[in-house]
Amino acid sequence: xxxxxxxxxxxxxxxxxxxxxxxxxxxxIPSYPYLVAGFFICNAIFYSxxxxxxxxxxxFSLLLPVSKAQIxxxxxxxxxxxxxxxxxxxxxxxxxxFFAHKNAGNNAGxxxxxxxxxxFLLLYCVFNLAFIPRYYKAPHKAxxxxxxxxxxxxxxxxxxxxxxxxxxxxxxxxxxxxxxKTYIDTFPTTAAAWAYQGAFFAVCVLIYIAANEVCxxxxxAEFEMAEI
Amino acid sequence: xxxxxxxxLCKRYDGFLLDHVSFSLSPGYIMGFIGRNGAxxxxxxxxxxxxxxxxxxxxxxxxxPFDANETECKLMTGFVTGAFDCYKKSTxxxxxxxxxxxxxxWDEEAYRGYLSRFLLDENKRISELSAGMRVKYALALALxxxxxxxxLDEPTSGLDPVSRDDLLDIFRSVIADGExxxxxxxxxxxxxxxxxxxxxxxxxxxxxGSSDVxxxxxxxxxxSGENEVLSEKLPHMIxxxxxxxxxxxxxxxxDEKYFSDCRTAPADLESIMIYTEQEEK
Numbered sequence: 276x277x278x279x280x281x282x283x284x285x286x287x288x289x290x291x292x293x294x295x296x297x298x299x300x301x302x303x304i305p306s307y308p309y310l311v312a313g314f315f316i317c318n319a320i321f322y323s324x325x326x327x328x329x330x331x332x333x334x335f336s337l338l339l340p341v342s343k344a345q346i347x348x349x350x351x352x353x354x355x356x357x358x359x360x361x362x363x364x365x366x367x368x369x370x371x372x373f374f375a376h377k378n379a380g381n382n383a384g385x386x387x388x389x390x391x392x393x394x395f396l397l398l399y400c401v402f403n404l405a406f407i408p409r410y411y412k413a414p415h416k417a418x419x420x421x422x423x424x425x426x427x428x429x430x431x432x433x434x435x436x437x438x439x440x441x442x443x444x445x446x447x448x449x450x451x452x453x454x455x456k457t458y459i460d461t462f463p464t465t466a467a468a469w470a471y472q473g474a475f476f477a478v479c480v481l482i483y484i485a486a487n488e489v490c491x492x493x494x495x496a497e498f499e500m501a502e503i
Numbered sequence: 504x505x506x507x508x509x510x511x512l513c514k515r516y517d518g519f520l521l522d523h524v525s526f527s528l529s530p531g532y533i534m535g536f537i538g539r540n541g542a543x544x545x546x547x548x549x550x551x552x553x554x555x556x557x558x559x560x561x562x563x564x565x566x567x568p569f570d571a572n573e574t575e576c577k578l579m580t581g582f583v584t585g586a587f588d589c590y591k592k593s594t595x596x597x598x599x600x601x602x603x604x605x606x607x608x609w610d611e612e613a614y615r616g617y618l619s620r621f622l623l624d625e626n627k628r629i630s631e632l633s634a635g636m637r638v639k640y641a642l643a644l645a646l647x648x649x650x651x652x653x654x655l656d657e658p659t660s661g662l663d664p665v666s667r668d669d670l671l672d673i674f675r676s677v678i679a680d681g682e683x684x685x686x687x688x689x690x691x692x693x694x695x696x697x698x699x700x701x702x703x704x705x706x707x708x709x710x711x712g713s714s715d716v717x718x719x720x721x722x723x724x725x726x727s728g729e730n731e732v733l734s735e736k737l738p739h740m741i742x743x744x745x746x747x748x749x750x751x752x753x754x755x756x757x758d759e760k761y762f763s764d765c766r767t768a769p770a771d772l773e774s775i776m777i778y779t780e781q782e783e784k
Contacts, residue, residue, distance in 0.1 A: 278604040285601055286590055335589035337554055339605045340577035503554045 279341060279349030287327045292357060295319035299364035302372050302391075308384035308436040313395045314428050316361045317402040320354055321421045324410055328417045333503055347411060347495045351487060354407070358399045366392055373462045380461065382443055384436035388462050389472035393479035394435055400486035401431045408493035412501060504566050506530045506652050506684045512560035514543075514550050519708055521546050523560070526703045526713040530651070531681035533674055535699035535716075536688035537772070539780055543708040544688040548656050552582060564652060578606065581645020584656045587637040591630035595623060595640060606648035617643035635666035642670075646677065653677065653685045659694050667691075671698045692773040702772065704779075711779060716772070723775050727751045728765035736761060742778030753778030 298315035301307065327333070327350075336346045369387035385391045406424035410417055439460050446456035458471040507528040514521040521543045528534045538544050550557040553573060562569040564576040590598055595618075603609045618625065621639040623632075632640060638658045645653055659667045675698055677683050689695065695702065695716075703713040712719055723741070733743070733750050739761045743752035753770060754762060 281604060282601045285597070286593060330591065330593075331589040334554070337552070338577070338582050339602070340574045341605070342573045343553070500556050502556075503549070 276345065276349055276352070279336070279339075279345060280352060282336070282339075283323075283349060283353040286330070287323050287332055287353070289322045289326045291322040292319045295322075296357075296361055296364060299361060299368050302365060302368040302387050303375065305376060306381060306383045308432065309381065309387060309391055310385060310394055310398055310432045310436055312365070313361075313398040314425070314432065316358065316395075317399070317406075317424070317428055320357055320402070321406070321417070321424075323353070323357075324406075324414075325417050325421075328410075328414045333414050333501075337503060343498045344495050347491060347498055351403075351407065351491050351494070354403065355487065358396075362392055362395060365395055369462070380443070381439070383440065385439045386460050386462060388460065389469075389476045390459050393472075393476040396476075396479040396483040397435070398428060398431055400483055402428050403490045404486055404493075407490050408497050411494040411498040414501075505563070506565055507686060508561075508563040508566075509547075509551060510561045510563075512547060512550055512562070513558045514546055514555065515558055516546075519543070519546075521550065521708040522710075524705065524708075524710050525560075526710065528652075528684050528686060528701065530684050531678055532700040533678055533685045533687055533698050534701040534703055535695035536686055536703050536705070537690065537692065537695065537776060538688075538705040539690060539776075542705045544705060545656055546708075547705065548582075548654055548686075548688060552577075552580070552654070578608075578648070579651045581642075581648070581650030581653045582656070583638060583641040583645055583653065583658050587629070587641045589629070592628055594626055594628050595632075596625040598629065599625070599644070602644055603647075608649045610647050610649060614643060614647040617646060635662045635670070638662070638670065639673075642673065651683055653683065655685060655687045657689055658687070659689060659691055667694060668697075674698050692776060696772060704776070706779060720770055720772065720775065722756050723770035724754050724756055724759055724762075725751060725768045725770045725774055726754055726759075726762045726765040727768075728762070732764065736765075742781040744778075744781075 295315045295318055298312050301312040301315075302309050333346075337343070369391060372387040380386050385394055402424055405427040406420055409420040409423070413420070442452045442455045442460050446452040458468045459475065461468060463469045463472050505527040509527070510525050512521060512524040519541075524543070524547055526534075536544055536547070546555070549555045550560070551562045551569070553569065562576075564572075564579050567576055569576045599614070603611075603614075617623075617639075621636070621643060623636060623640055623643065629637065629640075642653075642658075659670060662670065671694060674685055674687070678685060687695070687699065699716055701713070701715050702719045704711040704719070712722065714722075727749055728736075729749050730745055733745060736752075737743075739758040740752040740754055743750050745751075753774060759767060
């Protein structure tokens with residue numbers, strides 16, 4: 276597995292991956308739908324798949340002494356590593372945002388918080404499930420598949436950020452949104468906020484793990500049937 | 504024990520059926536895998552290596568079932584295609600650095616030797632190599648992890664005659680130790696006449712024959728005669744060509760008795776393929 280991972284990082288990782296990780300700093304922008312930054316990470320991952328498709332990586336990998344299942348597992352691991360690195364960066368920038376903007380909140384969507392980091396995990400689930408199995412069905416159609424996946428990601432962003440905008444607008448009149456505003460959509464400075472957001476983040480982690488396992492199984496099944 | 508055994512390989516596409524293809528190859532020999540473009544050679548090879556999902560059949564490498572031992576079988580196998588076009592922007596050095604990690608039996612000294620013999624510059628990108636040099640590089644990779652079985656899919660297509668001859672010499676030297684074997688698909692019959700010990704012939708997805716070259720050729724005869732007798736002998740012919748001075752036809756050796764009034768001659772590989780392919784005409 277480590278050899279396949281070495282191959283992923285040395286042959287399949289284009290310059291766009293480290294470059295697009297810098298979009299984590301979008302979280303410093305005041306009043307911005309921060310989940311959009313997650314789309315750029317998905318975009319970076321797409322570029323790595325696109326590079327692999329253009330360079331006939333699937334054929335190259337299949338000729339190595341590894342199984343199709345191992346090839347898919349290594350690619351998934353590569354994706355997960357990039358996504359985890361992005362989460363670390365997002366977390367760091369979220370803290371910077373808190374100090375730079377003096378906990379001003381976010382009128383345009385989710386406030387930089389642990390909730391936001393959890394939401395990025397959910398966004399990655401949507402992208403991975405929409406993109407990776409379809410890629411292994413037809414690697415040469417990576418561009419078209421990405422367009423469909425991008426639509427799914429933006430629908431998720433619209434729903435999640437829309438909910439947070441509604442929270443911002445209605446928290447003074449609707450008690451439920453007041454709860455969200457006080458404990459979920461805020462930088463956690465109280466024990467209660469940490470607890471609620473920690474629980475939300477833990478659920479997101481579990482969903483991410485489960486979704487990636489489903490994604491791996493679907494991608495593996497597609498790859499087994501693919502005509503290379 | 505056979506180094507390669509293919510049993511009842513089937514693959515169906517719309518308008519094409521690879522129909523129960525079976526053959527085997529012992530260590531120390533080169534097998535030519537022949538057939539027209541579209542006959543099913545690449546489909547057979549890809550099915551063997553699990554690059555495409557076969558509908559039925561079994562493949563054994565050195566006695567091991569491929570499906571259940573994919574990694575072990577791939578360690579014993581080197582696949583070289585005439586159109587090696589993976590990671591064209593990468594240098595040979597970078598691609599080799601990745602590849603060698605997968606093989607415990609990687610022989611660096613042999614690799615250096617092949618680079619020198621094939622005049623390959625490690626700092627060149629794959630895209631900068633000619634078709635012949637790409638085949639030689641793929642061959643070097645396969646040979647340096649001590650692959651017992653080399654499967655070559657049209658490696659000489661697109662090569663000039665000198666490069667082709669050079670490559671055929673390399674093939675002979677590879678099998679000289681009696682431990683390695685080569686399955687070599689091509690439609691360039693002259694290459695096989697120079698180096699193949701065995702022939703497997705496939706047509707429209709069906710196996711026409713698989714045996715050593717002399718036995719394979721011995722199964723056929725070329726006959727020639729007057730056009731007047733052509734129609735009565737037609738049912739016993741595999742294929743024929745006729746002109747103002749008479750006809751020439753390919754027949755099975757056992758049908759020679761029907762052509763006692765004609766001239767007969769041994770059939771060569773090229774004639775067998777040419778006349779067999781016009782069977783439907």
